[in-house]
Amino acid sequence: MLNAFSSIIPSIYARAATWWTVLRISLEERLVYRGDFALGTLMRFLPIVTQIFLWSAVFSAKEATGSGRQIVGYSYHDIIAYYLLTMISRAFSSMPGLAGGIARDIRDGTVKKYLIQPIDMLGFLLLYRVAHKVVYYAVAAAPFALVFYLCRGYFSGWPDAATLAACGASLVMSFLLGFYLEATLGMLGFWFLEVNSLLFVYMLLSFFFSGHMFPIDMLPGVWGTIVRQIPLQYLAYFPAAVFLGKITGPALWIGLGTQLAWVLFFMIASRVTFRLGTRHYSGYGG
Amino acid sequence: MSNYLRVFLTFARNSLVRDMTFRANFLIDMISSICWVFINLAFYTLIFTYTPAIGAHSGWEKYQFFLFLATSLLINSLVQALFMTNADELSELVRTGSLDFALLKPIDTQFLVSLTRIEWSSLGNFAVGIALMVYSMHELHYVPGPVQIVLYPTYILCGVAIYYSLMIAMAATSVWLGRNQSLFDFWFYITNFSRYPMEIYRGPWGTPLRGVFTFCVPVLVVVNVPARILVRPINPELPDDWFLLGFTLFATVASLAGSRWVFQRALWSYRSASS
Numbered sequence: 291m292l293n294a295f296s297s298i299i300p301s302i303y304a305r306a307a308t309w310w311t312v313l314r315i316s317l318e319e320r321l322v323y324r325g326d327f328a329l330g331t332l333m334r335f336l337p338i339v340t341q342i343f344l345w346s347a348v349f350s351a352k353e354a355t356g357s358g359r360q361i362v363g364y365s366y367h368d369i370i371a372y373y374l375l376t377m378i379s380r381a382f383s384s385m386p387g388l389a390g391g392i393a394r395d396i397r398d399g400t401v402k403k404y405l406i407q408p409i410d411m412l413g414f415l416l417l418y419r420v421a422h423k424v425v426y427y428a429v430a431a432a433p434f435a436l437v438f439y440l441c442r443g444y445f446s447g448w449p450d451a452a453t454l455a456a457c458g459a460s461l462v463m464s465f466l467l468g469f470y471l472e473a474t475l476g477m478l479g480f481w482f483l484e485v486n487s488l489l490f491v492y493m494l495l496s497f498f499f500s501g502h503m504f505p506i507d508m509l510p511g512v513w514g515t516i517v518r519q520i521p522l523q524y525l526a527y528f529p530a531a532v533f534l535g536k537i538t539g540p541a542l543w544i545g546l547g548t549q550l551a552w553v554l555f556f557m558i559a560s561r562v563t564f565r566l567g568t569r570h571y572s573g574y575g576g
Numbered sequence: 577m578s579n580y581l582r583v584f585l586t587f588a589r590n591s592l593v594r595d596m597t598f599r600a601n602f603l604i605d606m607i608s609s610i611c612w613v614f615i616n617l618a619f620y621t622l623i624f625t626y627t628p629a630i631g632a633h634s635g636w637e638k639y640q641f642f643l644f645l646a647t648s649l650l651i652n653s654l655v656q657a658l659f660m661t662n663a664d665e666l667s668e669l670v671r672t673g674s675l676d677f678a679l680l681k682p683i684d685t686q687f688l689v690s691l692t693r694i695e696w697s698s699l700g701n702f703a704v705g706i707a708l709m710v711y712s713m714h715e716l717h718y719v720p721g722p723v724q725i726v727l728y729p730t731y732i733l734c735g736v737a738i739y740y741s742l743m744i745a746m747a748a749t750s751v752w753l754g755r756n757q758s759l760f761d762f763w764f765y766i767t768n769f770s771r772y773p774m775e776i777y778r779g780p781w782g783t784p785l786r787g788v789f790t791f792c793v794p795v796l797v798v799v800n801v802p803a804r805i806l807v808r809p810i811n812p813e814l815p816d817d818w819f820l821l822g823f824t825l826f827a828t829v830a831s832l833a834g835s836r837w838v839f840q841r842a843l844w845s846y847r848s849a850s851s
Contacts, residue, residue, distance in 0.1 A: 333765055340768050343782055344776055348630060351632045351634070353632070361627075497615065498618065504623075
């Protein structure tokens with residue numbers, strides 16, 4: 291028993307050292323482009339300026355007809371705050387190039403390096419994304435802080451600690467959901483040589499139904515029902531709505547629980563599709 | 577002039593042959609662009625279930641705003657079809673030194689680098705714009721008069737010319753700045769301001785913004801002026817309308833002249849990549 295125990299410790303240490311090396315390399319790679327990151331982050335807020343004026347015009351016309359100052363419970367200030375908060379949600383959940391990169395690696399045979407080396411592909415990619423996000427947040431913190439400071443008038447103060455904690459939890463889960471969902475889509479490359487059309491459809495649906503374009507509360511009737519059953523809302527809408535206090539009490543707990551369930555579902559789905567895909571795979575190219 | 581027309585038609589034909597060779601790619605590009613248009617249309621349709629107009633007393637109600645969108649589609653699709661790929665390619669030509677081959681040809685360099693490649697798939701959005709325009713006019717029971725029929729296409733072309741000037745001037749700066757991907761992102765962010773009627777820019781921040789994007793970087797007149805010709809028929813008694821019409825013509829000429837100057841300066845500064 292002592293022999294078994296003494297062989298586990300070096301194994302754990304070796305694995306931890308491997309993961310730390312992967313993380314460190316990924317961090318260094320992302321830091322090379324920190325100048326572009328900072329400028330690009332600031333420029334990404336420019337469309338918010340147009341949104342501010344657009345929604346001001348929308349609400350002014352609505353008020354002029356005497357039909358109130360709110361749209362589905364959102365005031366003009368709430369809507370602008372919502373758009374700013376979805377920038378944060380998207381900073382956590384967006385995974386540029388993940389699904390396409392996995393599918394490309396499968397198509398051109400580069401995925402073989404994960405199959406013949408003792409490294410877990412999904413674990414490696416997750417760490418790479420963690421590194422990317424860490425650097426992104428570090429470099430983007432200043433531009434984000436500046437924009438939020440300038441737009442502080444659209445917020446009615448900080449929410450209480452419990453709401454902040456729930457928002458933080460939903461942001462972490464939106465990162466994991468975004469990663470495992472796109473990883474699962476990328477794994478479909480084991481069966482379909484070209485998945486770009488599928489990824490485009492996903493991108494379209496995500497853009498419309500995730501809350502990136504507008505609060506999904508605005509969707510009427512059956513569309514509203516459908517959009518609440520699918521996981522896309524947790525990529526942009528849910529964390530922002532939690533912060534603004536639009537989802538509270540039991541609905542908040544149910545939302546967080548459902549989000550966690552979707553994370554676990556896609557975590558398992560990505561593993562299963564990878565395992566089934568590697569059995570199906572013939573290593574062309576590379 | 578007839579030589580230039582013949583060369584342009586040759587470019588157009590060659591691009592069409594190339595697009596038809598890769599028909600699946602052509603169709604996917606066209607369908608994906610059209611899908612984005614419909615996503616945006618769905619968004620605006622949703623907004624109009626909650627408000628009667630964009631801007632109180634602005635006149636931009638649902639179908640009037642759709643006419644604005646249709647105008648925006650027509651202009652943007654023409655710019656994307658004719659110029660966007662070429663402007664993007666210009667920075668590569670500069671970086672690799674292949675611009676030498678364009679300079680050696682017995683034809684105006686700006687003409688050559690601006691029109692070599694035509695993206696026929698972008699004209700799918702042009703068709704959607706026409707369809708949206710016809711549908712909106714039908715819903716409004718509106719038939720344009722002879723003034724609108726003459727002025728509207730004219731000012732569409734003015735809008736295309738202003739957008740082209742901005743695009744080629746920014747692309748030409750790659751001679752000094754190297755690869756300028758962030759510059760093109762900047763172009764999209766700037767033209768984002770022209771996606772909506774200029775009436776939305778009001779107040780202590782909006783009014784100066786409206787002034788800057790009308791008189792300094794005239795992107796606001798690109799879509800607004802032709803759209804207003806259709807939606808709010810030009811009234812010769814209103815000095816504002818005459819002023820905007822006249823200013824847009826001036827802005828078109830000034831933008832083309834300005835971008836030509838920038839392009840020529842860029843060529844003077846160009847040093848090839850290597851021998």
